[in-house]
Amino acid sequence: MEERKLGTMSQDTGRAPRGNARGELARVRLLEAALESFARKGFHGTSTRDIAEAAGMSPAAVYVHYPTKEQLLYELSRAGHHKVRSRMDDAVARHTEPADRLREVVREFAAWHARSQVQARVVQYEMAALDPGHAAEIAALRRDIETLMRRLLIDGHDAGVFRVDDPPMTALAILSLGIDVARWYRPGGEWSPERIGDQYARMALDLVHYAPKAPPSRRRSRSSGA
Amino acid sequence: MEERKLGTMSQDTGRAPRGNARGELARVRLLEAALESFARKGFHGTSTRDIAEAAGMSPAAVYVHYPTKEQLLYELSRAGHHKVRSRMDDAVARHTEPADRLREVVREFAAWHARSQVQARVVQYEMAALDPGHAAEIAALRRDIETLMRRLLIDGHDAGVFRVDDPPMTALAILSLGIDVARWYRPGGEWSPERIGDQYARMALDLVHYAPKAPPSRRRSRSSGA
DNA sequence: ACGGTTTCTAAGCGATCGCTTAGTTTCGGA
DNA sequence: TCCGAAACTAAGCGATCGCTTAGAAACCGT
Numbered sequence: 001m002e003e004r005k006l007g008t009m010s011q012d013t014g015r016a017p018r019g020n021a022r023g024e025l026a027r028v029r030l031l032e033a034a035l036e037s038f039a040r041k042g043f044h045g046t047s048t049r050d051i052a053e054a055a056g057m058s059p060a061a062v063y064v065h066y067p068t069k070e071q072l073l074y075e076l077s078r079a080g081h082h083k084v085r086s087r088m089d090d091a092v093a094r095h096t097e098p099a100d101r102l103r104e105v106v107r108e109f110a111a112w113h114a115r116s117q118v119q120a121r122v123v124q125y126e127m128a129a130l131d132p133g134h135a136a137e138i139a140a141l142r143r144d145i146e147t148l149m150r151r152l153l154i155d156g157h158d159a160g161v162f163r164v165d166d167p168p169m170t171a172l173a174i175l176s177l178g179i180d181v182a183r184w185y186r187p188g189g190e191w192s193p194e195r196i197g198d199q200y201a202r203m204a205l206d207l208v209h210y211a212p213k214a215p216p217s218r219r220r221s222r223s224s225g226a
Numbered sequence: 227m228e229e230r231k232l233g234t235m236s237q238d239t240g241r242a243p244r245g246n247a248r249g250e251l252a253r254v255r256l257l258e259a260a261l262e263s264f265a266r267k268g269f270h271g272t273s274t275r276d277i278a279e280a281a282g283m284s285p286a287a288v289y290v291h292y293p294t295k296e297q298l299l300y301e302l303s304r305a306g307h308h309k310v311r312s313r314m315d316d317a318v319a320r321h322t323e324p325a326d327r328l329r330e331v332v333r334e335f336a337a338w339h340a341r342s343q344v345q346a347r348v349v350q351y352e353m354a355a356l357d358p359g360h361a362a363e364i365a366a367l368r369r370d371i372e373t374l375m376r377r378l379l380i381d382g383h384d385a386g387v388f389r390v391d392d393p394p395m396t397a398l399a400i401l402s403l404g405i406d407v408a409r410w411y412r413p414g415g416e417w418s419p420e421r422i423g424d425q426y427a428r429m430a431l432d433l434v435h436y437a438p439k440a441p442p443s444r445r446r447s448r449s450s451g452a
Numbered sequence: 453a454c455g456g457t458t459t460c461t462a463a464g465c466g467a468t469c470g471c472t473t474a475g476t477t478t479c480g481g482a
Numbered sequence: 483t484c485c486g487a488a489a490c491t492a493a494g495c496g497a498t499c500g501c502t503t504a505g506a507a508a509c510c511g512t
Contacts, residue, residue, distance in 0.1 A: 022479075023489070042354070044270035048470060058491045063471065065489090124409075125351060128268070169417065169425055172410065173403055180402035183350075191395065199395055206432050248509075249459070274500060284461045289501065291459090 027065045029055040034072040039121040043073055043129035073126060074134040080116075080123035081141040087112060088148055098156035099210050105152060106174060106204040111197030113181035120182035149175055153208060162208035174204045253291045255281040260298040265347040269299055269355035299352060300360040306342075306349035307367040313338060314374055324382035325436050331378060332400060332430040337423030339407035346408035375401055379434060388434035400430045 033054035037046040048069050052059045066072050091104040113120040127138060149171040156162030164170050177200055185196070259280035263272040274295050278285045292298050317330040339346040353364060375397040382388030390396050403426055411422070 020488095026489075040354075042268060042270055044268055045355070047468075049468085057489095059470090060472080060492080061490055067471095069470070128266075129271070165428075166425060169422075170429070173426070173429055176406035176410070177399055177402055179409070180406045183405070184398060184402070196395075199392060200399070202391075203396070203399055203433055206435065207429055209432070252459075273498075275498085283459095285500095286462080286502080287460055293501095295500070 023065065026055070026057070026061070030057075030062060030065055031072065031076060034069075035076050035118060035122060038073060038076070038126055039118040043069075043126045070129065070131055070134070073122070073129055074131070074138075076119070076122050077127065077130065077134075077138055078141075080119045081138055081145075083116075083119075084109065084112060084123070085141055085144055085148075088145065092148070092152070097161075098152060098159050099161055099205065099212070102152045102156060102162075102204055102208065102210075103201040105149070106178065107197035107201040109175070109178040110181055110200035111193040113178050114185045114191075114193035114196045117182055117185045117187065120179075124179050124182050146171060146175065156208060156210070161212075162210055164208050170207055174207060177203065249291065252281070252283070252287070256283075256288060256291055257298065257302060260295075261302050261344060261348060264299060264302065264352055265344040269295075269352045296355065296357055296360070299348070299355055300357070300364075302345070302348050303353065303356065303360075303364055304367075306345045307364055307371075309342075309345075310335065310338060310349070311367055311370055311374075314371065318374070318378070323387075324378060324385050325387055325431065325438070328378045328382060328388075328430055328434065328436075329427040331375070332404065333423040333427040335401070336404040336407055336426035337419040339404050340411045340417075340419035340422045343408055343411045343413065346405075350405050350408050372397060372401065382434060382436070387438070388436055390434050396433055400433060403429065 030051060034046070034051045037050050037054060041050075046069075048062050049059045051069070051072070052062050055062075062069075066075075087108045088105050091108045092101050095101045095104055113124075127135060130138060150167055153162060153164050153167045153171055157164055157167065181196060181200075185191075185193075256277060260272070260277045263276050263280060267276075272295075274288050275285045277295070277298070278288050281288075288295075292301075313334045314331050317334045318327050321327045321330055339350075353361060356364060376393055379388060379390050379393045379397055383390055383393065407422060407426075411417075411419075
């Protein structure tokens with residue numbers, strides 16, 4: 001399966017309130033069909049007839065629910081970006097220590113790109129097909145994500161637990177690790193999303209030279225922080 | 227600019243020897259036009275008329291030189307993959323120490339994905355549009371690259387200079403770092419391809435916990451390897 | 453300077469594209 | 483039980499797709 005289903009799509013995009021129930025179901029079926037097809041063949045490689053057929057409808061039925069093919073992509077991209085951002089925000093809120101925050105954020109981020117690989121592919125690799133207005137809105141969400149990651153690194157640096165030469169580039173690199181999972185991951189392989197999340201969280205801590213300082217049980221002592 | 231130009235494309239793909247000179251120039255112009263368009267709008271988002279226009283020819287002229295649009299993609303993908311692989315092979319050959327090899331290979335790999343971003347985008351993100359036969363050939367090249375990276379990590383581990391929990395996953399992660407550069411890099415930004423190469427090489431060494439062992443100046447002693 | 457080959461274009465083929473129109477079926481509330 | 487709204491389909495519009503055909507122009511070895 002693919003994580004939680006799309007149903008209801010977090011919040012309305014600001015459009016028509018519509019009838020309900022039956023139409024809502026059709027709308028979700030169309031989103032799911034479009035998602036699968038966009039992920040597999042790309043936005044431009046997918047025809048509206050592909051989507052309609054996968055959703056079990058006639059080609060014209062698509063346009064009862066969505067004004068354009070691009071609107072389907074936009075809603076999928078928007079929902080996916082919101083999902084990722086809120087998962088990261090939640091992970092930050094669950095902890096206070098910079099290292100715990102970074103570990104959990106990266107774990108969530110990388111694991112999501114595996115577990116929801118189909119959605120993640122569309123989120124990460126179909127942005128170029130968005131309308132300019134929609135693209136700008138999505139770009140803002142992506143800036144949030146990048147800003148959050150930079151903030152984590154700087155907080156860890158300021159707390160003296162991370163050592164980072166170039167925080168912006170390191171933030172980008174850590175995000176790259178997670179994003180690229182959507183490209184190579186295949187479900188049913190030897191690595192579970194959770195395993196990937198754990199390993200990638202560890203790697204992120206390696207990249208910031210994290211060295212726990214609190215209880216110096218019987219390890220080497222660190223002479224200074226900076 | 228975009229690294230070395232495409233001219234002559236390393237070696238023939240096995241097809242017609244053709245006339246020469248004038249046709250060769252037209253063929254290169256078409257490859258360059260297709261490359262730019264595939265990178266910007268994707269294979270399916272590019273029409274043969276786009277390519278012809280960008281190359282300054284009529285739509286029909288494309289088919290004098292290439293039998294299908296997919297053949298253009300295949301030759302670009304093939305040339306790009308060969309380029310990457312040979313750069314990595316050369317970097318390995320220039321050194322003997324595992325750490326030097328890894329550093330140079332990652333440096334080349336990451337810097338190439340920035341410097342030749344247009345080509346790298348097509349190489350990394352348009353594989354799904356290849357014919358099955360062509361895709362299989364390209365997949366073999368990609369396996370070479372992944373195998374080389376794993377080999378480097380295992381050699382470093384065996385030499386006792388790297389510590390790697392999961393070599394296959396770490397190899398994948400290091401490649402991910404470089405590959406994803408093709409997605410986010412924009413020329414003219416604050417980071418040069420060389421800077422990116424240097425930083426990413428450093429990060430790769432962090433991921434394998436590289437600690438130079440030779441002169442144990444006044445550092446902590448490592449008790450054992452495994 | 454001529455003949456054969458290569459390169460190129462104008463025109464267009466059938467297929468498919470995103471999307472619309474006109475009209476039918478299905479549904480839930482009064 | 484009936485009615486207006488919502489959901490749906492059959493058919494098809496004009497545009498564009500990848501690619502082909504027929505024939506004109508440019509080129510090169512002799």
